[in-house]
Amino acid sequence: MVTIKVAINGFGTIGKRVADAIDAQKDMSVVGVTKTGPSFGCGLAVKRGFPLYCTFDDEEKISSFAERGYDCKGGLSDLLSIADIVIDCSPGKMGAENLAKYKSAGVKYMFQGGEKHSLTGLSYTSCANHAENFNAQGTRVVSCNTTGLSRTLVPLFDFCGSLKVECTMIRRAADPGDSHKGPINAIKPVLQVPSHHGPDVMSVKPEIQINSMAVAVPTTLMHVHAIIADLPVGHGLSTEMIIDMWKNSPRIIVMNGKNDRIPTTAEVMEMARDIGRKWGDLHEIFVWEDGVKLVDDRLYYFQAIHQESDVIPENVDCVRALMGTEKDWRVSVSNTDQAISNYYGL
Ligand SMILES: NC(=O)c1ccc[n+]([C@@H]2O[C@H](COP(=O)([O-])OP(=O)(O)OC[C@H]3O[C@@H](n4cnc5c(N)ncnc54)[C@H](OP(=O)(O)O)[C@@H]3O)[C@@H](O)[C@H]2O)c1
Structure with a gap:
């Protein structure tokens, strides 16, 4: 070789x-x-x-x-x-x-x-x-955010054939190793609407229609995405089928916030450290199972992104x-x- x-x-x-x-x-x-x-x-x-x-x-x-x-x-x-x-x-x-x-x-x-x-x-x-x-x-x-959005949206798009997405990126203020970024006591909206994160997905999957807004919050652990995706009429999916689809897709971890007692990014990163990769990295995108809900043709979910490693x-x-x-x-x-x-x- x-x-x-x-x-x-x-x-x-x-x-x-x-x-x-x-x-x-x-x-x-x-x-x-x-x-x-x-x-x-x-x-x-x-x-x-x-x-x-x-x-x-x-x-x-x-x-x-x-x-x-x-x-x-x-x-x-x-x-x-x-x-x-x-x-x-x-x-x-x-x-x-x-x-x-x-x-x-x-x-x-x-x-x-x-x-x-x-x-x-x-x-x-x-x-x-x-x-x-x-x-x-x-x-x-x-970027880490675009990679994260692609991991969960691309399998969904491949199944449905079309997808219209609105998402809010709740961004960590800085990497843990940064000392020059903030905010440390504020929530900072990104005053460029839409933010670049969502539309950047179209640079790898132009068929997905997507827009995003973003806010930076005082944490260094992870980004969280709050995502709303409109599926085409007659998609044939249920909430359970979507969760199974993600469980069977590479580099996605699905866990139950309540039953697995992993309700926030703090516990997610503690779980990541237990995996044992260097720097406590989490290469996978984390989806909270109990935060996924399909209502008619509209899908709601949250996911968390380890910005330094996905x-x-x-x-x-x-x-x-x-x-x-x-x-x-x-x-x-x-x-x-x-x-x-x-x-x-x-
Ligand atoms: N950090 C994240 O969470 C993250 C996630 C996804 C993507 N990215 C992207 O990945 C890229 C790197 O980000 P990073 O967070 O790794 O930055 P970083 O921690 O600041 O590291 C950048 C490295 O490049 C060195 N450097 C400075 N000027 C350079 C030049 N002209 N040519 C080559 N190297 C130079 C730096 O200086 P020294 O050698 O002096 O140390 C440092 O080692 C950026 O495009 C960023 O947007 C970052």
């Missing part, structure tokens, strides 16, 4: 998780990760055995790593020269600048949800459009799509998730 050589540009919240998930797979390996300078994250790269490169090609910046005791192998260009594909995990809105570097190095490239669809003209979610991304030169893995396995599947090594998204998802479980000894 040929091993796909993956570079990771940006080793922060998403980059370090993607690096572990890639390292867990048999068919790909991490050839290097970048840091802008010798900060605490370099220690993790060294501990994990990931070759460390500088985000920039500047000699002075490269040598600053050695001054702090880190072995830096070179600049971004050196890393790109040994990679088949680069996963850009830089902070959002740096895409245009980085895209030019990837194109000039002739590597395939993947961006994250902080970039706009227009940067690549193509976006990715495993269950929605793996085939459309097959052998493409570059794409964007959609996109991680999607990045692995996306590598296989772009490299043209696995056409069946279900096979890729199964291989990805099994390898991650084995990696953490779960």
Whole structure:
């Protein structure tokens, strides 16, 4: 089996998780990760055995790593020269600048949800459009919210053939590792209506008609979505059938808030820590069974999203799509998730 050589540009919240998930797979390996300078994250790269490169090609910046005791192998260009594909995990809105570097190095490239669809003209979610991304030169893995919406809405759409959705994103104010975001004592409506989250689903599944509003609340654990979906007349579904559909779909966990005593995101994240993935991650979308209700043709439900980690396995599947090594998204998802479980000894 040929091993796909993956570079990771940006080793922060998403980059370090993607690096572990890639390292867990048999068919790909991490050839290097970048840091802008010798900060605490370099220690993790060294501990994990990931070759460390500088985000920039500047000699002075490269040598600053050695001054702090880190072995830096070179600049971004050196890393790109040994990679088949680069996963850009830089902070959002740096895409245009980085895209030019990837194109000039002739590597395939993947961006994250902080970039706009227009940067690549193509976006990715495993269950929605793996085939459309097959052998493409570059794409964007959609954001945590869009990934979460796609996980539950795409199977529903595939069954019904049409779907009209309104949703409210109740967003965590910051990642647990952020110290510069808020609010800490307020509820902050996103005064751009509709918010970008819902419509972004149409970048991977244009047939789903969807709009969203968003508010940021003072919590760092998870996002919660309150979703109303109108199914077509004659859909033939019941509440129980929809719950079963989600229980049988990959990367969705359905539990009963009352009976399982898991009523809030605090208990959901405690359950996630019990699973035993690193950082207490929850790759699955969490749906409260007793919060799902179909009234005539209108479906109501809540779901919770672990913002730092639901996109991680999607990045692995996306590598296989772009490299043209696995056409069946279900096979890729199964291989990805099994390898991650084995990696953490779960
Ligand atoms: N965090 C989430 O919950 C989440 C969820 C889904 C998607 N995303 C998206 O994922 C992307 C990365 O977000 P993140 O949360 O991982 O950000 P982050 O924690 O701030 O990490 C970004 C990393 O990139 C490094 N970096 C800075 N400038 C760079 C450049 N020009 N080129 C390459 N790397 C650079 C950073 O600096 P240092 O090397 O100095 O540390 C850091 O290591 C964004 O598009 C974001 O919207 C984030």
